[in-house]
Amino acid sequence: xxxxxxxxxxxxxxxxxxxxxxxxxxxxxxxxxxxxxxxxxxxxxxxxxxxxxxxxxxxxxxxxxxxxxxxxxxxxxxxxxxxxxxxxxxxxxxxxxxxxxxxxxxxxxxxxxxxxxxxxxxxxxxxxxxxxxxxxxxxxxxxxxxxxxxxxxxxxxxxxxxxxxxxxxxxxxxxxxxxxxxxxxxxxxxxxxxxxxxxxxxxxxxxxxxxxxxxxxxxxxxxxxxxxxxxxxxxxxxxxxxxxxxxxxxxxxxxxxxxxxxxxxxxxxxxxxxxxxxxxxxxxxxxxxxxx
Amino acid sequence: xxxxxxxxxxxxxxxxxxxxxxxxxxxxxxxxxxxxxxxxxxxxxxxxxxxxxxxxxxxxxxxxxxxxxxxxxxxxxxxxxxxxxxxxxxxxxxxxxxxxxxxxxxxxxxxxxxxxxxxxxxxxxxxxxxxxxxxxxxxxxxxxxxxxxxxxxxxxxxxxxxxxxxxxxxxxxxxxxxxxxxxxxxxxxxxxxxxxxxxxxxxxxxxxxxxxxxxxxxxxxxxxxxxxxxxxxxxxxxxxxxxxxxxxxxxxxxxxxxxxxxxxxxxxxxxxxxxxxxxxxxxxxx
Numbered sequence: 001x002x003x004x005x006x007x008x009x010x011x012x013x014x015x016x017x018x019x020x021x022x023x024x025x026x027x028x029x030x031x032x033x034x035x036x037x038x039x040x041x042x043x044x045x046x047x048x049x050x051x052x053x054x055x056x057x058x059x060x061x062x063x064x065x066x067x068x069x070x071x072x073x074x075x076x077x078x079x080x081x082x083x084x085x086x087x088x089x090x091x092x093x094x095x096x097x098x099x100x101x102x103x104x105x106x107x108x109x110x111x112x113x114x115x116x117x118x119x120x121x122x123x124x125x126x127x128x129x130x131x132x133x134x135x136x137x138x139x140x141x142x143x144x145x146x147x148x149x150x151x152x153x154x155x156x157x158x159x160x161x162x163x164x165x166x167x168x169x170x171x172x173x174x175x176x177x178x179x180x181x182x183x184x185x186x187x188x189x190x191x192x193x194x195x196x197x198x199x200x201x202x203x204x205x206x207x208x209x210x211x212x213x214x215x216x217x218x219x220x221x222x223x224x225x226x227x228x229x230x231x232x233x234x235x236x237x238x239x240x241x242x243x244x245x246x247x248x249x250x251x252x253x254x255x256x257x258x259x260x261x262x263x264x265x266x267x268x269x270x271x272x273x274x275x276x277x278x279x280x281x282x283x284x285x286x287x288x289x290x291x292x
Numbered sequence: 293x294x295x296x297x298x299x300x301x302x303x304x305x306x307x308x309x310x311x312x313x314x315x316x317x318x319x320x321x322x323x324x325x326x327x328x329x330x331x332x333x334x335x336x337x338x339x340x341x342x343x344x345x346x347x348x349x350x351x352x353x354x355x356x357x358x359x360x361x362x363x364x365x366x367x368x369x370x371x372x373x374x375x376x377x378x379x380x381x382x383x384x385x386x387x388x389x390x391x392x393x394x395x396x397x398x399x400x401x402x403x404x405x406x407x408x409x410x411x412x413x414x415x416x417x418x419x420x421x422x423x424x425x426x427x428x429x430x431x432x433x434x435x436x437x438x439x440x441x442x443x444x445x446x447x448x449x450x451x452x453x454x455x456x457x458x459x460x461x462x463x464x465x466x467x468x469x470x471x472x473x474x475x476x477x478x479x480x481x482x483x484x485x486x487x488x489x490x491x492x493x494x495x496x497x498x499x500x501x502x503x504x505x506x507x508x509x510x511x512x513x514x515x516x517x518x519x520x521x522x523x524x525x526x527x528x529x530x531x532x533x534x535x536x537x538x539x540x541x542x543x544x545x546x547x548x549x550x551x552x553x554x555x556x557x558x559x560x561x562x563x564x565x566x567x568x569x570x571x572x573x574x575x576x577x578x
Contacts, residue, residue, distance in 0.1 A: 006403050009481050013398035014410065017391040020451035025417055028428035035427060091319055096312050098319075104564065105323040108330065110571070111560050114512055115531035116549045120333050123542055131332055134349045163326070168571060175572030195311070217574075224421055227512050231532055247513075250423055255517050260427050267423045274421050 035264035042258045053265035062241060063266065066249040070273075072154055073161060073245060074222040080162050081169055081218050086211065088166065089173035090199065103174075110167035118231030121160045122147065125232075147232055153239040160228050165221065169214045176210030177203070208289045216281055223274050226251065246270045330553065337361070337546040344542040360547040367544070370551050372523055373530040376442060377509065380526055383446045384508045385501050392455030393463075393497065397485045399456065400463035401471065414453045426517060433518050444518040445526065449508065455500050458573065462496030463489060502563075502570035509556070527552055 039049045057063045092103055109117070124131050125146035133143040146156040180203065188202050204211075226247040233240045235252065244252075246266060254263025336344055337360055339353040364370075398404070399411055429448045438444040466489055474488050490497075508526075515529035522530055534548050560567055 006405065007481065008404060010398040010402040010404035010407070013394045013402070013481070013485070017395045017451050017453075017456065018410070020391065021414070021417060021453070024429055024432070024448040024451065025420075025425055028425040028432070029420065031428035031431075032424050088322060091315050091322075094312070094315055096315055098316070102319045102323060103568075104561070105327045107564070107568065108557060108560070109326060111506060111509075111556050111567070112330075112553055113528050113531060113556075114510055115528055115534075116553045119531070119534065119545055119549045120329055123336065123546060124329055124332065126542075129345050129347065129349075129542070131349065134347075167326070171568050171571040172574060175568075220421070224423065230512075247423055251513065251517075254427050255430075264427050267421075267426070271421055271424050275419070278419065 032264050032267060035261050036268045038261045038264075040260035040264075046261070049261070053262050054269075056262065057265055057269065062244065063249060065241065066244045066246050067269075067273075069154060069242075069244060070223055070225070070246045073158060073225050074219055074277075077158055077161050077165075077222045078215060078219050080158075081165050081222075082211065082215050084162065085166050085169035085173055085214065086204075086207070088170045089177055090203070092170065092174055093177045106170055107167050109164050110171065112164075114164070114227035115231055117160065117164050118228055121163075121228075122232050125156060148237065148239050150239055150242040153233065153243045157225075157228055157232065157243050160232070161222065161225060164228070165218060169218060172214055173207070173210055176207050180206045205290045209291055212281075212285050212289045216278060219277060219281065220274060223270070223277070246273075333546050333549055333553070336543055337550045339543050341541055341543055357543065360543045361551065364544045364547045364551070368534060368548060369522060369530075370527075370548075373525060373527040374555075376445075376524065376530075377526040377528070380442055380445045381505055381508045383442075384449050385504045387446070387450040388452040388455050388504050389497055389501060391450065392452050392500065393459050393490065393493070394485070395456045396459035397463050397489060400460045401466075401484075401489075402481065414456055418453045418457070423513075426513070429514075430517050438518075440519050440521055440524050442524060445515055445524075449511070449514070452500075452504065455504070458500050458503075459493060459496050462493040466492050496573075498566060499570035499573045502567055503574065506567075506571075 035046075036053055037048060037050055038046045039052070040046050088106060092099065092106065127133060127143060127145045127148065130146070132146065137143060144152060147153055184202050184206065185198055188198050193201065224247050225245045229240075229243050229245055229248045230251070233243055235256070247270065250263050250266040250270065253259045253266060335351065335353075338356045338358065339350070339360075340357055343350050343353055395414075399407065425448070433439055433444045433447065438447070470488060470492075471484060474484050479488065510528055511526070512528050512532065515526050516532065519525055519529070522533060525533070531548065531552050534545060
């Protein structure tokens, strides 16, 4: 391959997006870090307070609960989403009748508006007339206040989160499965491997780069959970405090209460958490991800 | 190989069928869990209020109440919201495609000082969670006097780093000979980008367009932050208001939900393969 000559017109091609990124992202990033060291009042008056916002955060019981909840959603939600979607993708990759129907059914939540999902699940969870309490009643389970009970509410949100995120991940994993050359599986079958052995010894290792990718993006997504909590529970209700996530609290502080410095500090903490966890995941991937 | 098929074809077939029926059972349960709620949504939307609060549950209405759709449509500006959403989604998709493809072309095909550093710079932006930008972005919008406009919904979302990465792979895959031939014919960079390469990267553009579309369609936080009046909302954020307001009538709320879900499901049904391929693109390592 011959080397192309240096081409300064390249800068013209990059300029439009570069300028936009600098203004709306780089400047915004730096400004946000700066704001996190300031006390910003309702009318925009600003005083430098150093690390005070962060010290306040540590003392703030709601922030602590938001952090614990966020780790709960990510810690329980990500394994559930990853395992369920691997299983589903595998099932949808079998040669069976009615695949088109099943695939369509599985993919629909991926394109549904979060707000519609929120409305729908609030109705399903309705403690008096909801379908879920009715169905559970048929097998003798007492009706529950899914979105009102302070113990239960995190689980109720988690169920919707998993329900809504599986679709997208199944699509990605299914594509990963379809890229695995069938000769590997066939070779193993000829050697007498049964379905389970093929799945664990052949399919999973070959799929591991895609699994890793899906784990990373669902982790990042779960750590930023906002939509369903905001949409399904009124902020006045007691249960809200028990379901609140870091991004929900960020939104509340920065935009509902107009505490921009405090809000900025929350987003900086979130950035730190996401960076740390993603870095750990990349560190650990060497142990279980196989690239060929 | 022949050995295996000769041995016991019937046994293998039976085992296969047994295995397949298990798969069907599981998939049917999954389909019910995933689609059942949408069917319940629809069934609720065609009931009377009394039927929605009957215990035990009435599955089907005595008479289909299409009137719920009229009522919720009168209470809630769905047409306006859809129009806004289409405008915002289209503007976002077009501007992202334009700017990302320009940069992707440069990164894939041109040689220039600082290329790696610029690329690394973009890569690092890709990893930062979006909330970190929101407060200053909001302040910029306020400074430009653009709150409560559709422009505000599009502006910070015009620039997609992810798009640069996705499209770069497509530009890089184009054979060098094609470019060389065009250069001999006297084409400049822009003509090569626009007339030779853009048609060839169409699959990439479609994939990115669809992903951007899904993202812009679902976006909730940003519209809630910058816009207040319902006339300047997208459907996603506008619908969030429905949660606060008319919650007493379950059948109307569900009718509203159906209105906001159905068109996208129809679009999806037509372009399912393209949708799925596009989402699958995100998982391919470049």
